[in-house]
Amino acid sequence: MSCPALPEGFDATDPDLLQNRIPFPEFAALRQTAPVWWCPQPRGITGFDDEGYWAVTRHADVKYVSTHPELFSSTENTAIIRFNEHINRDQIEAQRLIMLNMDPPEHTRVRQIVQRGFTPRAMRGLETALRERAQKIVDEAKRGAGADGRFDFVTSIAVELPLQAIAELIGVPQEDRARIFDWSNKMVAYDDPEYAITEEIGAEAAMELIGYSMNMAADRKQCPAKDIVTQLVAAEGQGNLSSDEFGFFVLLLAVAGNETTRNAISHGMHAFLTHPEQWELYKRERPVTAAEEIVRWATPVVSFQRTATQDTELGGQKIKRGDRVGLFYSSANNDPEVFDRPESFDITRDPNPHLGFGGGGPHFCLGKSLAIHEIDLIFNAVADTLPGLRLAGDPRRLRAAWLNGIKELQVRVVSS
Numbered sequence: 239m240s241c242p243a244l245p246e247g248f249d250a251t252d253p254d255l256l257q258n259r260i261p262f263p264e265f266a267a268l269r270q271t272a273p274v275w276w277c278p279q280p281r282g283i284t285g286f287d288d289e290g291y292w293a294v295t296r297h298a299d300v301k302y303v304s305t306h307p308e309l310f311s312s313t314e315n316t317a318i319i320r321f322n323e324h325i326n327r328d329q330i331e332a333q334r335l336i337m338l339n340m341d342p343p344e345h346t347r348v349r350q351i352v353q354r355g356f357t358p359r360a361m362r363g364l365e366t367a368l369r370e371r372a373q374k375i376v377d378e379a380k381r382g383a384g385a386d387g388r389f390d391f392v393t394s395i396a397v398e399l400p401l402q403a404i405a406e407l408i409g410v411p412q413e414d415r416a417r418i419f420d421w422s423n424k425m426v427a428y429d430d431p432e433y434a435i436t437e438e439i440g441a442e443a444a445m446e447l448i449g450y451s452m453n454m455a456a457d458r459k460q461c462p463a464k465d466i467v468t469q470l471v472a473a474e475g476q477g478n479l480s481s482d483e484f485g486f487f488v489l490l491l492a493v494a495g496n497e498t499t500r501n502a503i504s505h506g507m508h509a510f511l512t513h514p515e516q517w518e519l520y521k522r523e524r525p526v527t528a529a530e531e532i533v534r535w536a537t538p539v540v541s542f543q544r545t546a547t548q549d550t551e552l553g554g555q556k557i558k559r560g561d562r563v564g565l566f567y568s569s570a571n572n573d574p575e576v577f578d579r580p581e582s583f584d585i586t587r588d589p590n591p592h593l594g595f596g597g598g599g600p601h602f603c604l605g606k607s608l609a610i611h612e613i614d615l616i617f618n619a620v621a622d623t624l625p626g627l628r629l630a631g632d633p634r635r636l637r638a639a640w641l642n643g644i645k646e647l648q649v650r651v652v653s654s
Contacts (some may be wrong), residue, residue, distance in 0.1 A: 242267040243276065249277055250293060250566060251284065251320040254584040257541065262581075264444030265569035268295040270287035274553030277564070284639075285330060291543065292555065297593065299553050303544055304563055310544035310563055312339045312601065319543040319564050320639035329441065332647040335486045336540075338494065338601065345600050346514045351479055355407060355602050357467040361611065364406055367446045371402050372615040376623045380651060387651035388630050390646055392504050395620070399612050400499035402544035404491050407608075409465045414450070422492035447492060448485035456485040461535035491605075497641065502594075504633070505536030505617055505643040509583045510617075511629045511649070516585050521621045528585040529613040534592035535583050537568045540642050542596075567593045568642065580614030595610055626652040 244264055255261060255554045268275050278290040294300055316339040317328060333339050335346050365529045378395035405415045424443035428536030455471040462468045470479050479487060510517040520528055546561045572580040595603035630650040
């Protein structure tokens with residue numbers, strides 16, 4: 239297999255790179271010439287005491303790794319592919335308490351419990367409240383636009399519904415929801431100097447969120463209520479989460495359910511406004527396939543990782559036990575072996591076997607149906623209320639090692 243033509247020092251987890259763009263040309267070169275490619279890194283720069291990782295870029299290979307947890311562990315080095323270089327090993331291992339970083343059978347036990355919060359019945363119970371909230375969010379964004387009709391779509395619209403959905407799901411009081419938003423921002427923004435947030439501040443935010451959630455769990459154990467928290471922590475005879483397990487579950491929701499969905503919505507709006515024919519199609523027909531294409535196009539999580547539990551082989555490469563393996567969903571979701579014209583934003587794409595919710599296996603996104611529902615609701619509300627929305631500037635991207643984030647998207651209200 240020939241070597242890919244890549245820029246010197248190329249690393250798809252480099253936050254300076256991802257602040258500017260997703261490296262689609264480099265991913266295409268890797269898929270064609272070295273779909274499982276060793277990416278060297280200076281020892282310790284990512285928080286791991288090794289010299290790099292295997293970059294997995296083809297759709298089929300990402301699915302294979304995802305569905306073989308016995309060969310590729312989420313626990314050993316966690317699923318986060320790059321930490322700040324100042325993190326220590328104890329801090330990394332503490333994150334094994336998060337479900338994202340568990341392997342079966344422990345992952346199976348915890349997931350079976352938390353699934354109670356994501357049943358079709360639970361989702362139906364949220365539907366009316368979230369529809370009303372989506373419309374209110376868009377109405378307020380329209381009223382709050384400046385004299386020239388401008389506003390930031392991210393802070394005014396994209397951030398609100400995912401945050402409120404999670405808070406609604408677990409019963410966070412309205413007056414505490416801004417605190418959840420602030421904590422979740424601090425946990426993922428430590429790579430972006432604009433926020434002046436250090437690894438220590440991010441860790442403090444995580445502990446504050448966990449402490450808040452543990453107190454909520456303790457309250458429900460003392461005084462059960464008819465809500466999801468009670469079902470998860472105080473359900474007699476059904477198995478339940480301990481207070482600390484519930485705390486780490488809420489932390490996971492704050493990132494996996496809040497940050498990712500809001501970035502999908504932000505990228506989706508940018509895609510619509512840079513593909514006006516798709517926006518016109520959406521406003522006219524509201525295809526049910528639109529939300530899935532928005533997630534494929536956005537792929538809010540660029541990559542997660544696994545660690546080989548034994549010597550194995552993947553894509554013609556021999557992988558040693560202990561090697562880290564990076565799963566690049568942004569590349570897999572643009573694999574021409576799977577998607578016709580993957581570079582096209584097509585809201586009628588069907589089928590659409592994207593990996594934006596994971597590659598299958600035990601870590602397939604538990605909240606997929608909720609995320610799709612939120613995306614549908616918010617874009618229906620935008621299409622009804624702000625049909626003439628226009629771009630008013632280029633998106634400002636988040637500096638991050640594994641998130642495809644937009645932190646600002648200026649838009650302008652125009653009468654249609």
